[in-house]
Amino acid sequence: MSTLIDSARTAIYRDGHIIVSMKSGVEIRFPIANNPRLARGTEKQLNSIEISPFGLHWPELDEDLSFRGLLEGDYGQTPGAEGHG
Secondary structure, eight states: OOOOOOOEEEEEEETTEEEEEETTSOEEEEEGGGOHHHHTOOHHHHHOOEEOSSEEEETTTTEEEEHHHHHTTOOSOOTTOSSOO
């Protein structure tokens, strides 16, 4: 059972950040620098974001981030980290 009742309206890349606007009006913004896969992406790849009911997907970068994780402050892998903690 999902406890997430909000959903994304838009997701864009701008000025080194991914910006997600939720239907509730909440905005999630995070820097790509802390996510190795996103940090290597071109502007075109970073703007190619697929929105699903559960999160975001960058097909050309093979990266997926869940809304649950984003709302908890988990923006993906940290360079040199062994995992998410």
